[in-house]
Amino acid sequence: MSRREVLAPGGFGNNGAVTDEPLVLGIETSCDETGVGIVRGKTLLADAIASSVDEHVRFGGVVPEVASRAHLEAMVPTVERACAEAGVRLADVDAIAVTSGPGLTGALLVGVAAAKALTLALDRPLYGVNHLAAHVAVDQLEHGPLPQPCVALLVSGGHSSLLLVEDVSAGVHALGSTIDDAAGEAFDKVARLLGFPFPGGPHIDDSARSGDRAYVDFPRGLTSGRDMQRHRFDFSFSGLKTAVARWVEARERDGEPVPVADVAASFQEAVCDILTRKAIDACRTRGVEHLLIGGGVAANSRLRALAEDRAATAGIAVRVPRPELCTDNGAMVAALGAELVARGRAPSELDLAVNSSMSVTTVVA
Amino acid sequence: MLLLAFDTATPAVTAALHDGERVVAAATSVDARRHGELLAPAIATVLRDAGADRRDVTAIAVGVGPGPFTGLRVGLVTARTLAAALGVPVHGVCTLDAIAAAVSEPVELAVATDARRKEVYWARYRRHDASYHRVQGPAVSRPEDLARELTAALPVLGRGALLYADVLTHQPGPLDPDAAVLAEAVVRGEIELLAAEPLYLRRPDVSVPGPRKPAL
């Protein structure tokens, strides 16, 4: 008899009781946020976050060793804060979930070791889960059961992926991803070029509000000709970033002022155009009527507006979790963990390894 | 009492349980790249081998380095989280002190572990009242600089001394810490107790970006 048959339907709760509403604690440390979330089924109880982003500002990007040190210092206080916020004791928790990849190896290791310590101390099952699948599952906390199948567009400083989600607890199908920079990375680099501090996304968004989106017609990578055959659902932002840099440098060389708001708006338009065009194309091609957008870049106002416009025209419904659930957090890991428990999926072993390049087809490691 | 001790600041992943009378279980494996995978199973193993329940643990002792950061943090976050979840105190122990605690002679010695990048973590000890007392360090140095610092061919214990036996006087003995020795030293009060804070001894390896370079 397989593990699945033993447990399904519904996982094990306290006292071994089967439950569809498990109390799950989730830990996220794949980048610079130490996140600990607690959910009961699809209900969010706590979402505690400690960010080391301020320590990375002067370096213009996340420094792995600085992030890892910060995770160690923040871990226990953040777990305690989450329990206090949720009004639960650790002993009440039914299962522990943790991001085991993809992400920064040293950072992931801190979260996974902490999750294992909780597993040992509480004698509860451990789920090492995929960060990207967690970005998808988090929407259940805000909008209820995930419409499946759906297409998920995940965009952040670390990833840019188009996924086909038929069952988030069983496996996610990768349609495409970036072949060079992540979308958020392009935002950070262009922001630096325009004189904004790290992280650059919110500054570009703000500045672009007063700019002309059609001021410069920046290139849209992988959107035409042969590229569309080979990379229909892939992204490339490296050429765009270089085009912006060349344009700005040409202006500076000529001694002309750089129209920052117009450049920001034109760059942002190019990114959002590429992302939404490909996401809608993926929905249509796969006959999918639901588009989910997640990741830190989902907070971008132009991306949301353009996606909603184009989706409405195509008869596709868009779901975007609120910004604090879009960025990396522990609640998303807990949300996926709760889904796995409720669906009776087998937990991970205590010798669980981290995997910095975990494939999105792996939901539980 | 039941003390759970472990150390991950060297290639060894070592765990032990001490009941106040003696070490009741111990498990050690050596694999510099798999601390994160090996530590939790090692703790589960010593608990099972001792027939102990996790709730019987009354204190935790953890090696706080110095040592390679990634492995070191696995031990520290495990110790801190276990201690918080079990509601027991956590003590830090200098990993180099734990290696010295495994021998009883000579009267003066140094301990060196591999700090990578052609350097060693080290400390110098003098023995009195039946235990070693750290008189210098911990610090991180190039082996040739350490050799000059120690002078007079002072015996050096540990993997760092073996690795650089061409410049340091390697003292045969344990290469890495053993949690059983660490636990025994803590129970006997023969080792200095520290906060469970990592001894990194090096700043994070980062560079502040310079002025923007042209794209071409």
Ligand SMILES: [Zn+2]
């Ligand atoms: Zn993310």
